[in-house]
Amino acid sequence: MKSGIIIREIREEDRKDIEEISNIIWGGEDYLSSVFDSWLKDKNFYAIEVDGKVIGTGKISILPGKVGWMEGLRVHPNYQGRGLGKEMHMFLLKRGEELKNKGIVDFLEFATESDNNRSINLGLKTGFSVVKKYYGFSYIPKKSGERPQLSRLEDIESLEYEDHIPCAWKFVRKVPDSLEFLNKRCQIYEFRGIKFLVTGKEELIVTPASLEPQKIEKIKPALNYLGRDRSVYMVIPEDSKLEDFLALGFRKWGDNSEPEILLLRKKL
Numbered sequence: 001m002k003s004g005i006i007i008r009e010i011r012e013e014d015r016k017d018i019e020e021i022s023n024i025i026w027g028g029e030d031y032l033s034s035v036f037d038s039w040l041k042d043k044n045f046y047a048i049e050v051d052g053k054v055i056g057t058g059k060i061s062i063l064p065g066k067v068g069w070m071e072g073l074r075v076h077p078n079y080q081g082r083g084l085g086k087e088m089h090m091f092l093l094k095r096g097e098e099l100k101n102k103g104i105v106d107f108l109e110f111a112t113e114s115d116n117n118r119s120i121n122l123g124l125k126t127g128f129s130v131v132k133k134y135y136g137f138s139y140i141p142k143k144s145g146e147r148p149q150l151s152r153l154e155d156i157e158s159l160e161y162e163d164h165i166p167c168a169w170k171f172v173r174k175v176p177d178s179l180e181f182l183n184k185r186c187q188i189y190e191f192r193g194i195k196f197l198v199t200g201k202e203e204l205i206v207t208p209a210s211l212e213p214q215k216i217e218k219i220k221p222a223l224n225y226l227g228r229d230r231s232v233y234m235v236i237p238e239d240s241k242l243e244d245f246l247a248l249g250f251r252k253w254g255d256n257s258e259p260e261i262l263l264l265r266k267k268l
Contacts, residue, residue: 005084006049007091010040010057014047017054021076031169032057032072034201039072044099046091048075048084055079058088060095062104064181065173068096070110073119089122093266100268108266111171114259128266132164132171133238133259137250139206141232145225148191153183158195159209164263166207166235168199171263191222204232211236213244220248235261 010018015036022033039045039059048056056079059072070092075084096108112119114133124130153159156179164171165178167186172178182188186197186207194215197207204227208216223232234250238259246252253260 010045010047014054021074056084058092063172064177065175066106068105068108069170111261111263114262123264128264130262131265132263134235134261136253136260137234139232139250141224141227146221147225148189148222151188151190168205192218194219204230206234211240216248
């Protein structure tokens with residue numbers, strides 16, 4: 001580790017520094033400050049400290065399937081370009097090995113945007129491989145809508161995804177233990193016999209149980225209702241038909257036909 005740099009567990013008194021980072025990256029729309037309390041309680045939440053100031057963060061969240069999910073890697077803009085993001089990445093790899101030795105995880109995974117070459121190249125150089133690609137869509141809700149009913153997932157196989165299920169900005173492996181995890185971490189709704197998962201407060205992130213276009217069309221009144229005054233997002237696997245979602249009124253994040261999100265995995 002570089003001289004003068006400390007990586008340690010985040011503490012309550014770091015809140016102000018974390019909020020500063022969150023307010024000046026991603027156009028002030030970063031979610032880091034909104035998850036500070038839950039991440040602090042969850043543990044494995046780390047700070048990069050330089051001269052007594054927290055200028056970066058990183059987190060490992062334990063997901064079903066013995067996955068250590070790497071997220072929240074941030075570096076204050078004034079400190080970027082010094083290799084501090086790499087320092088945190090390497091620290092999380094070391095922490096992942098420690099969790100592996102304790103029998104807690106078998107894999108490390110993370111997601112990044114497809115144009116984030118620095119993150120992708122660092123992952124590939126440290127043993128990760130790209131295992132899945134996803135399209136990102138936004139949807140502008142209409143003023144009229146219909147209220148869906150709260151529900152529960154009863155069977156993980158009811159989610160028509162091959163191996164990973166989008167959940168907020170994580171991707172949860174499709175294993176039996178994920179059923180309880182998703183019921184706890186997501187709001188499950190049902191509308192016209194079709195279930196879908198919702199996460200987010202200031203933004204609505206939707207994961208439909210089925211990716212069939214006609215079923216997505218049927219839940220749009222519910223999305224209109226839930227998405228009032230909020231942005232609505234949906235992340236779908238690359239093997240879905242792009243044109244079907246465009247025809248439904250969803251707007252692709254990027255200007256081309258390429259997926260916007262890459263999922264990377266490393267076996268420990």
